[in-house]
Every structure is written in C-alpha cells, then in structure tokens.
Amino acid sequence: MQFxxxxxxxxxxxxxxxxxxxxxxxxxEVHPEQGxxxxxxxxxxxxxxxxxxxxxxxxIEFVLDGDAELREIEAGLVAAEANHQGELIAELxxxxxxxxxxxxxxRASELLNGLGFSQVAxxxxxxxxxxxxxxxxxxxxxxxxxSDLLLLDEPTNHLDLDAVIWLEGWLQSYRGTLLLISHDRxxxxxxxxxxxxxxxxxxxxxxxxxxxFERQRAEKLALQQAMFEKQQRKVAHLQSYxxxxxxxxxxxxxxQSRIKALERMExxxxxxxxxxxxxEFRAPIAAPDPLLVLDGMSVGYQHKPLIxxxxxxxxxxxxxxxxxxxxxxxxxxxxxxxxxxxxxxxxRVEGKDLNIGYFAQHQLEQxxxxxxxxxxxxxLDPLTREQEHLNYLGGFDFKxxxxxxxxxxxxxxxxxxxxxxxxxxxxxxLLLLDEPTNHLDLEMRHALTLALQDFEGGVIxxxxxxxxxxxxxxxxxxxxxxxxxxxxxxxxxxxxWLNEQRIKEKQLNQAVATDDPNKNANKNNRAANxxxxxxxxxxxxxxxxxxxQIERNMAQWQTDKKLCDEQLNDADLxxxxxxxxxxxxxxxxxxxxxxxxxxxxxxxxxxxxxxxIPALD
Numbered sequence: 001m002q003f004x005x006x007x008x009x010x011x012x013x014x015x016x017x018x019x020x021x022x023x024x025x026x027x028x029e030v031h032p033e034q035g036x037x038x039x040x041x042x043x044x045x046x047x048x049x050x051x052x053x054x055x056x057x058x059x060i061e062f063v064l065d066g067d068a069e070l071r072e073i074e075a076g077l078v079a080a081e082a083n084h085q086g087e088l089i090a091e092l093x094x095x096x097x098x099x100x101x102x103x104x105x106x107r108a109s110e111l112l113n114g115l116g117f118s119q120v121a122x123x124x125x126x127x128x129x130x131x132x133x134x135x136x137x138x139x140x141x142x143x144x145x146x147s148d149l150l151l152l153d154e155p156t157n158h159l160d161l162d163a164v165i166w167l168e169g170w171l172q173s174y175r176g177t178l179l180l181i182s183h184d185r186x187x188x189x190x191x192x193x194x195x196x197x198x199x200x201x202x203x204x205x206x207x208x209x210x211x212x213f214e215r216q217r218a219e220k221l222a223l224q225q226a227m228f229e230k231q232q233r234k235v236a237h238l239q240s241y242x243x244x245x246x247x248x249x250x251x252x253x254x255x256q257s258r259i260k261a262l263e264r265m266e267x268x269x270x271x272x273x274x275x276x277x278x279x280e281f282r283a284p285i286a287a288p289d290p291l292l293v294l295d296g297m298s299v300g301y302q303h304k305p306l307i308x309x310x311x312x313x314x315x316x317x318x319x320x321x322x323x324x325x326x327x328x329x330x331x332x333x334x335x336x337x338x339x340x341x342x343x344x345x346x347x348r349v350e351g352k353d354l355n356i357g358y359f360a361q362h363q364l365e366q367x368x369x370x371x372x373x374x375x376x377x378x379x380l381d382p383l384t385r386e387q388e389h390l391n392y393l394g395g396f397d398f399k400x401x402x403x404x405x406x407x408x409x410x411x412x413x414x415x416x417x418x419x420x421x422x423x424x425x426x427x428x429x430l431l432l433l434d435e436p437t438n439h440l441d442l443e444m445r446h447a448l449t450l451a452l453q454d455f456e457g458g459v460i461x462x463x464x465x466x467x468x469x470x471x472x473x474x475x476x477x478x479x480x481x482x483x484x485x486x487x488x489x490x491x492x493x494x495x496x497w498l499n500e501q502r503i504k505e506k507q508l509n510q511a512v513a514t515d516d517p518n519k520n521a522n523k524n525n526r527a528a529n530x531x532x533x534x535x536x537x538x539x540x541x542x543x544x545x546x547x548x549q550i551e552r553n554m555a556q557w558q559t560d561k562k563l564c565d566e567q568l569n570d571a572d573l574x575x576x577x578x579x580x581x582x583x584x585x586x587x588x589x590x591x592x593x594x595x596x597x598x599x600x601x602x603x604x605x606x607x608x609x610x611x612x613i614p615a616l617d
Contacts, residue, residue, distance in 0.1 A: 001196070001205055005148070008171070008178040010188040010210060013198030015413065015441055019181050022198075023047070023151050026179070039149075046147035048155065051562060052134035054127035054555040059117065062126050062137055063108045066144030070101050099146065111140040113502075114166035115159070116326045127551055130603035131558075131596060132158045143170065150174065153181045157438060160326045161464040162498050183442045185210045186466040279395035279421070279447060281455040284429035287316045288351025291430045291458045292337065297346030299329075299336040301609035305344050306332050310484050312477070314430060319452070319459040321469045323487055323494050324479035325501070327611050330462045331604075333484055334360070334434045337460060357428025359436050362601040364415040369408035369590055373398045373418050376407075380422055396421045397444075408590040412439035420448070429457035437465045466491050540613055547606050554599050561592040 003009060011019050024030045025037060027047055046066070055062060065071060073096050080088040096102060112122055115136045121129075126137060135158045142150065152171075156164045164187060171178060171191045179196075182188050188195075188210035195206040195213035206213040293313045300306035306329045314320070322330045335341040338358040368376065373396075377389040393403045396417045407418060416439045431452075437445050445468060452459060452472045463469055470491060478487035478494075487494065564585055567573070573582045 001203055003177060003179070003194075005177055006175070007194055008174075008192045009180065009194045009196050009205075010192040010213075011179055011181045011196050011198070012188075012210070012213070012442070014443075015411070017198040018201070019198060020153060022203075023153060023179070023181070026149070026151060043148035044145065045149045045151065046142045046145035047151040048135070048142045048153065049138045051558065052126065052138055054551065056125045056127060058123045059112060059126055059129070059137060060105065060108050060122040063112060063140045063144050064104060066141035067099075067101075067104060067146060069099060069146070070096075070104050073099075073101060104144075108140070108144055111143055111170075112137075114163065114170065115140055116163045127555070128547070130551070130607070131554060131600045132604070136163075139167075147176050149177045149179070151179050154183070155180070156182060156184050156187055156464060159464055161323065161466070161469075161494075162325050164464045164466075165495050165498060183437070183440065183445060184465055184467070185442060185445075186470075279392075279424065280451050281424055281457075282427045284355065284427050284457050286353035286355070287429055287456065288353055290315045290349075291351045291354055293347075293349040294336075295347040295349070297336070297348065298344040299332055299341055300344055301612040303344065304612040306482065306608070306612045307479065307484050308482055310336075310346065312484070314458045314460065316429065316457055318475070319473045320461070321473035321476045322460065322462045322479055322484075323476050325498070327608070328479045329482075329484070329608075330479050331360075331434055332608055333479060334358075334432050334460065334462060337430075338432050354430060355426065355428045356430050356432060357423045357426055358432045358434075359419060359423050360434040361438055362597075363419050364412070365594055365597050365601070367407055367415060367418060369594070370406050372404045372406055373421070374403045376418065376422055377425065380425060392425070393421060409586055413441060413444070416440055417444060424451075431455065431457060431459045431461075433459065434462045435464065436461075437463060437468055540610060543606050543610055543613075547603065547610075550599050550603055550606075554596060554603075557592050557596050557599070561589065561596065564589045564592065 011022065013019055021030065025032060026039075027045060073092050077089065077092045077096075080092060100107075109119075109122060113119075117133075117136070126134070129137060139152075139155055142152075155167060159167065164184070168187055168190050171180075178191070180188070180192060190209075192209055193207070195208070195210060197204050197206060197213065197217065206216050208216070291314045294310045297310040298305040298308045299310070310333070322333060324330050332341065336343060338356060340358075371379070373393050374386065374389055377384075377393065378386065381389075390403055393399075398418070398421075407415060410418070416436070420436065436448065440448070445465065449468055449471045452468075459472065461469065461473060476487040476489075476494070477484050478497075489497070568582075568585055568589065573585070576582070
C-alpha cells in the first residue's frame with residue numbers, strides 16, 4: 001500500500017485492530033515483523049505527545065518549541081551575535097525569513113486561540129493547566145511543527161464543538177500528508193480524501209471520505225455475502241453427495257475426490273454487516289407534559305451568575321442541542337437541569353413522575369471497580385433475572401466472560417458503554433447527555449444515534465459530534481454572553497456564527513493593542529476600581545490555591561502511572577507463576593487512573609467557578 005504526498009487518510013477499524021500500532025511503526029517506535037516500510041529520510045513526522053511535563057514555561061513558548069528548526073535558528077542567532085559573526089547572522093536571518101519565522105509567535109497564538117485558549121492563558125505556565133488542556137497544548141505543538149507527515153490519534157476527544165470546527169478548517173488547509181484516527185464521521189468527511197480500513201489483519205485503501213467508504217464497503221460486503229451464499233450452496237451439494245455415497249464401494253472414489261475438493265475450497269467468511277451493538281431505550285413509565293419548566297432561573301458559582309434569566313420548557317419528544325463556546329456554561333446548564341447545581345434565582349417546575357437520566361464523564365468514576373457489568377445491573381435491579389440482564393448487556397457488547405469481569409481495567413469506551421447501559425435501564429423520560437460519545441467508536445455512536453431517534457422522552461444534548469447532533473436534535477439553544485436563548489439556525493449557521501465571533505474578538509484585540517487616546521482616563525478608572533479588584537483577588541485566591549494543589553497531585557500521579565505502565569509492558573509479568581505483582585500493578589494503575597480523572601473533573605469545576613468571577617483588569 002502506498003500513501004502519496006498530500007494524501008489525507010482516515011485510518012479506521014475496530015478497537016484492537018492495530019491502528020495505534022501502525023502509528024507507532026510510522027513513528028519508529030516499533031518495527032515491522034515482515035515486509036518493508038519506506039519513507040523519505042528527510043520527512044519530518046509530527047504527532048501529539050501522550051504526556052506533558054509540568055513545565056514553568058509559558059504555554060505559547062511550549063507550542064513554539066514544536067518548530068524545531070525555528071528554535072535551532074533562534075539559538076544559532078544568539079550564539080552568532082555573541083561572537084559577532086556578521087555573515088552567519090545574515091544567513092540565519094535569511095533562513096528565518098524562508099521559514100516564515102518572524103510570524104511564528106502570531107501563528108502559535110492563532111493555534112492556541114483556535115483550540116480555546118484565551119489571550120491571558122497564552123502566558124500561563126504549562127504546569128497550571130489540567131490534563132485535558134495539556135492535551136490541547138500538545139495538539140497545538142504538533143500543529144506548530146512544519147511537518148511532512150502528521151499523525152493524529154483521536155484529536156477531537158478533548159475538544160468542544162467550536163474547537164473541532166476550527167481544527168477541521170486548519171487540517172483542510174494542511175499541505176503535508178495526514179493520517180487521522182477519528183470516530184467523528186463528519187470530521188473525517190470534511191478532511192480526508194482516502195480511508196485506510198483495517199479488517200481481519202488486512203489494510204485496505206478506499207478513495208473518498210468516510211461516507212464514500214461506507215458505501216463502497218457496503219457494496220463489497222453485499223458482493224461477498226452473495227459469493228458466500230453461492231459457495232454454501234455448492235458446499236451443501238458436495239456434502240450431500242459425500243454423505244450419500246461415501247459408504248458405497250462403487251461411489252467411494254468419487255466421494256473421496258469431493259471430500260478433497262471441499263478441503264481445498266477457499267472458504268469465504270460470511271459478511272457480518274450488523275454491528276455488535278444493538279439496544280434501544282425502554283419506554284418511560286410516565287410522560288408528563290411538560291417534563292420540566294425553568295422560569296427566570298439564574299445559575300452560577302460563588303453567588304455570581306454565569307447564565308441569567310433562563311426560560312425553558314421541555315416536553316416529551318423534544319430533542320434540544322446546547323451550543324456555545326467553551327466556558328460559556330453548557331455543562332453548568334446541564335448540571336442545573338440535573339439538580340446537581342442549586343439555582344441562584346427563579347422558579348423550577350417538575351412534571352409529575354419526572355425521571356431524569358443524566359450522563360456525564362465524571363459518572364464513569366462512580367462505577368465500582370471490583371464489580372462486573374452484571375453485578376452493576378443486579379444491584380441496580382435485583383428483581384430481574386440474571387439471564388435477562390446478560391441479554392441486555394450483550395447489546396452493549398458485554399458478552400461472555402466480559403459481562404462477569406471486574407470493570408477496573410476497562411477502557412474509557414467500555415466504561416462509557418456500561419454507564420450508558422445502566423442509565424438506559426432506569427427508563428428515564430428526560431435524558432441529559434453531556435458529551436456522551438467521548439471514547440465511543442463509530443459503531444457504538446451509530447447505535448446510540450438510532451436509539452435516540454426512537455426515544456419517546458425529552459433530550460438535552462451537549463456534544464462535539466455533529467453527526468449525532470444533526471441526526472438527533474430538532475432545535476438548538478445557544479449559551480453565550482450570560483444567556484441561554486433559542487438559536488435560529490442549524491450547525492452550518494452556528495459554524496458561521498463562530499467565525500463571526502472570532503473576527504470580532506480579533507478586531508477587539510487589535511483595538512486594545514493600539515494606543516488609546518483615553519489612556520489617562522482609563523488609568524484613573526482602574527485606580528478608582530482598585531478596591532473592587534482587591535475583593536476579586538481575595539475571592540479567587542482559594543480557588544487558585546486548590547488548582548495549584550490539584551496540578552501538583554496530577555503531576556505526581558502522571559509520573560507514577562507512567563512508571564506503572566512501563567512495568568506492565570514487561571512480558572515476564574504475564575508468564576510468571578506468581579501473579580501477585582501483576583495484580584498489584586493493575587490495581588495501582590486503576591487507582592491512579594481514577595485519581596487523575598477525578599482531579600480533572602474537579603479542575604473543570606474550579607475553572608467554571610473562576611470564570612464566573614469577573615476577570616481582573
């Protein structure tokens with residue numbers, strides 16, 4: 001298989017098919033067991049690092065380090081100027097011009113801005129950011145590299161919708177060769193011109209986007225199924241002849257020849273076009289109308305409203321998507337609806353027998369590590385027969401031993417599937433879903449989309465997966481500027497709105513950067529507001545202190561987890577008769593993973609609380 005310069009290839013396949021192993025081979029971390037990998041020796045390969053050290057350097061400098069040649073030239077200039085090497089200085093300045101180095105800081109700022117970082121955050125130390133934001137920093141650093149080959153593995157997992165839309169535009173204009181692993185079909189369709197699909201240990205290249213791939217593969221599977229059925233008819237005919245005549249002396253020779261023909265025949269596997277996932281939402285026990293009404297409500301943190309005067313009536317069958325930039329308050333509104341946040345004012349009216357089903361990533365932490373999916377189901381509903389629970393779990397691909405295995409070592413996708421299964425079993429009539437597709441593969445996302453389309457209750461959905469939003473939601477609410485109002489448009493209109501907001505912000509930043517004729521008046525105003533600013537400092541201080549402690553803990557836990565992961569890579573652990581060390585390492589790994597996820601969720605909450613406090617001048 002050949003990838004040519006400029007190809008943008010989506011790499012797809014079931015979990016465990018080998019997508020990440022292929023990336024590791026392209027990065028030179030593993031070597032092919034057979035065959036050859038040929039790549040131009042001059043090619044620069046960029047990828048998103050898995051770990052980010054807790055560095056004291058500003059975020060923008062960390063991102064600029066992604067351009068290794070830029071940093072090399074800058075270091076060379078410092079040395080050349082110190083040694084008064086005029087000719088070398090001129091050469092280095094020319095090289096800096098050739099690589100557009102003088103605009104590097106502006107490009108880094110644009111990358112960080114597009115990924116959701118504020119202008120103030122550009123100068124913050126890397127160590128002050130949580131795990132999710134450090135992933136964004138690593139992504140920006142990879143994009144900063146002027147690479148020939150860019151490897152991106154699930155780059156949208158820690159992004160919200162506006163950052164996904166921005167990244168999509170950036171990758172569309174990327175001039176190098178791109179290999180992209182993603183479970184977001186709209187994202188793939190907008191970017192790639194080829195799909196490389198891994199199936200049955202074979203890599204097949206399809207031309208076009210993901211939708212084109214689905215159509216081509218469906219046609220291929222239909223042909224394969226027809227060939228399989230034709231072959232099965234031939235097999236049945238041969239077997240019938242063998243069964244009838246193998247015991248008759250006069251026909252024994254012919255029967256033996258047909259046995260050999262049957263053995264030689266290349267068996268074509270049956271085409272399994274059906275997903276391994278199959279579930280639907282159980283019909284709600286009650287359907288009050290309206291389900292929930294918010295009248296003039298406000299919500300926020302530390303008595304500071306983040307969203308004010310919320311007017312919302314949710315009825316059965318309504319499917320509402322929440323749109324808005326990062327930090328605007330989408331998750332805060334979901335928490336208000338879920339009764340996880342108390343309102344600051346207004347009135348809430350619940351329909352009789354309202355049953356809320358709330359899904360958010362932090363609920364994965366509430367799964368009991370030592371319990372299996374079946375045990376979770378039995379504790380949730382002990383009156384239902386075990387076999388019925390097993391049948392239900394099978395629809396979420398918890399089959400055989402996996403249904404009875406402790407969930408401590410489950411992947412993020414498996415935990416998400418289990419949390420969804422538990423939620424669906426409770427027969428809610430109002431679903432509140434905050435990024436339900438994180439860690440879910442394309443097959444599970446498709447199954448969830450189909451299930452939501454048939455759901456009889458109300459749905460409030462926050463997601464960066466546009467295919468899910470488009471297929472599920474009938475209307476949208478825009479959370480912006482401290483309000484939650486109906487958005488008159490679709491996702492394409494929202495994309496345009498985001499672009500207009502970026503232009504306005506850019507113009508505002510440029511205006512602030514110019515000389516202000518009223519500078520003295522502004523200084524006087526700032527002096528007059530000194531007491532107010534001081535009060536805000538006092539209010540923010542304990543939150544910032546807690547953030548700092550969380551960051552220190554996370555840095556230590558990440559170091560410990562990395563060491564644990566390295567130890568678990570030792571093959572001798574799995575062959576040793578004494579499994580105690582292996583079991584202890586797996587337990588430590590699970591504990592550290594839970595601690596990191598809990599800390600990150602707390603970081604996000606503190607971040608929202610800080611955003612609710614007016615920023616300092």
